Amino acid sequence: MTAIVPLAELQRRFCAWLREGDEDVAARLAETLNVGAGLSVYQNAYRVSLVEALRETHRRAALWLGEAAFEAAAARYIDAEPPSSWTIDAYGAGFPAALRADDPVAADLAAIDRAVGDVFVGDDAIPVSAAALAEVDWQTAVIRPVPALALVPIQTNADALWLALAGEETVPAAKNGNTATLMVWRQGFEPVMRRADPVECAILRASLAGIGFGRICEELADESDEADAVTRAGTVLGRWIGEGLIADFA
Amino acid sequence: MTAALPGAAVPASPPIGADMSNPLSGFGLGMRRPHYAQYVAGEAPIDFVEVISENFMIPGGRPIDTLTRARAHYPVALHGVSLSVGSADGPRGDYLDRLKALVDRIEPAVVSDHLCWTGIGAFNSHDLLPVPLTDEALDVVCRAIDQAQTHLKRRMLFENPSSYIAFPGTMPEWHFLSEMVRRTGCGLLLDVNNVFVSATNHGLDPLAWLDGLPLHAVGQIHLAGHSRGEHGLIDTHDAAVDPAVWALYAETIRRTGPVATMIERDGNIPELGELIDELAQARTAEIMPA
Numbered sequence: 397m398t399a400i401v402p403l404a405e406l407q408r409r410f411c412a413w414l415r416e417g418d419e420d421v422a423a424r425l426a427e428t429l430n431v432g433a434g435l436s437v438y439q440n441a442y443r444v445s446l447v448e449a450l451r452e453t454h455r456r457a458a459l460w461l462g463e464a465a466f467e468a469a470a471a472r473y474i475d476a477e478p479p480s481s482w483t484i485d486a487y488g489a490g491f492p493a494a495l496r497a498d499d500p501v502a503a504d505l506a507a508i509d510r511a512v513g514d515v516f517v518g519d520d521a522i523p524v525s526a527a528a529l530a531e532v533d534w535q536t537a538v539i540r541p542v543p544a545l546a547l548v549p550i551q552t553n554a555d556a557l558w559l560a561l562a563g564e565e566t567v568p569a570a571k572n573g574n575t576a577t578l579m580v581w582r583q584g585f586e587p588v589m590r591r592a593d594p595v596e597c598a599i600l601r602a603s604l605a606g607i608g609f610g611r612i613c614e615e616l617a618d619e620s621d622e623a624d625a626v627t628r629a630g631t632v633l634g635r636w637i638g639e640g641l642i643a644d645f646a
Numbered sequence: 647m648t649a650a651l652p653g654a655a656v657p658a659s660p661p662i663g664a665d666m667s668n669p670l671s672g673f674g675l676g677m678r679r680p681h682y683a684q685y686v687a688g689e690a691p692i693d694f695v696e697v698i699s700e701n702f703m704i705p706g707g708r709p710i711d712t713l714t715r716a717r718a719h720y721p722v723a724l725h726g727v728s729l730s731v732g733s734a735d736g737p738r739g740d741y742l743d744r745l746k747a748l749v750d751r752i753e754p755a756v757v758s759d760h761l762c763w764t765g766i767g768a769f770n771s772h773d774l775l776p777v778p779l780t781d782e783a784l785d786v787v788c789r790a791i792d793q794a795q796t797h798l799k800r801r802m803l804f805e806n807p808s809s810y811i812a813f814p815g816t817m818p819e820w821h822f823l824s825e826m827v828r829r830t831g832c833g834l835l836l837d838v839n840n841v842f843v844s845a846t847n848h849g850l851d852p853l854a855w856l857d858g859l860p861l862h863a864v865g866q867i868h869l870a871g872h873s874r875g876e877h878g879l880i881d882t883h884d885a886a887v888d889p890a891v892w893a894l895y896a897e898t899i900r901r902t903g904p905v906a907t908m909i910e911r912d913g914n915i916p917e918l919g920e921l922i923d924e925l926a927q928a929r930t931a932e933i934m935p936a
Binding site for chain 2: 402403404406407408410411414415434435436437438441442445446449478479480481482483484485487515516517518519520543544582585
């Protein structure tokens, strides 16, 4: 028994048709494969499942946009970015950026949605307690944040909007030009987020790059006086310990 | 109008009874989010739960904790949708690594996926696409199943798909599945609703379709609801099991004997009690005389 066309070629044609969704292409494919009208079931399932995956991952952005605008944005994205991720839950990494030109608030909301989703299923870790600090050599120690942590740059007040949408509260007015970086992490199994100040961002990024706490303090001191830098870094550290942001020290 | 299936393969070796090496038995449900709390508490009066593997092939967090806690009360069947044994370029290595990690973590009673493909090259449609049932595809599928079973160090079950198209010049699905089972030693996850949907869509007799399948290799049975679309029946999992599917199920277990059976429900999910009541029909069917 022989194939009508080699399997790889048939599958490439089938995928091209799924991606393009063009009726003429569908007609040619159906004629080539002689498979009839049932082909449309697959085209429909393909697009519906991707739209639903985008909605599930970007729930607050979808709420903000409304049904028609979200579906239109999702359709444009699916056309522009065919799926390649190993699981459908990972589809749409570029969706927040794709929303930016038309709606910066939606883009920020989508970025938060995505970060919260990633953190929700991120690696587990037991944060260190304040008692562990006594054992730390601060000159050489490298802060290791909990693995389920994301930094999300935003340009709007999307963090306030996200929380209001999540709680079905009165949604505040949107504000552009409200640039900030959010820290999103997990306390137990619950994702939490807040704005990080520039010093926190600097310490966090340096720590993630493997730079020791002592050197971070030195670099901060170069920007201000030494005592102030150590105080600021210590304040950040204490806050992080309290918020369960530090997994351990290397 | 349906037609009988000329040449339907009837297994020569013992056709009756499930593979006794299969550790799954009794009656179960697909574990879905609205009912997580009841499964974690062990409150559902069922014999096993089945989960979608990919939903738990993740580093950590609440979903894994939920499954681990449910696992303390119920045997777990892992049911995947992305292995893609029918892809010409074979399963992804990173996918198999993730699945192996989950299998090691949960120690499921059963690991299954579908006779389908989901994409080729970098493209992954995330849909269960139809395999053209050719000799070439059979080689591809068997190679992929061998690879997966070797990687996981265990036998897997593969589900007969719902199909909405038939490729010309190809072998019947029951023949393809029989050869797949014979060559790889895998088991069959028999989706009775899929048999009904596919047979109906292709104008064939569901019972004859059933009789052609390698029933001796059935390790688990799926039941689900379907809906009627523009071009035929669609396996939507969003409604109660159809009476015609219940009748086909009764015929199935008359041939196989008791096999672990469960209901899949992915849309319009009702209260857990309603699904438990529906599952009771399967229990009844199993003890009814032929």
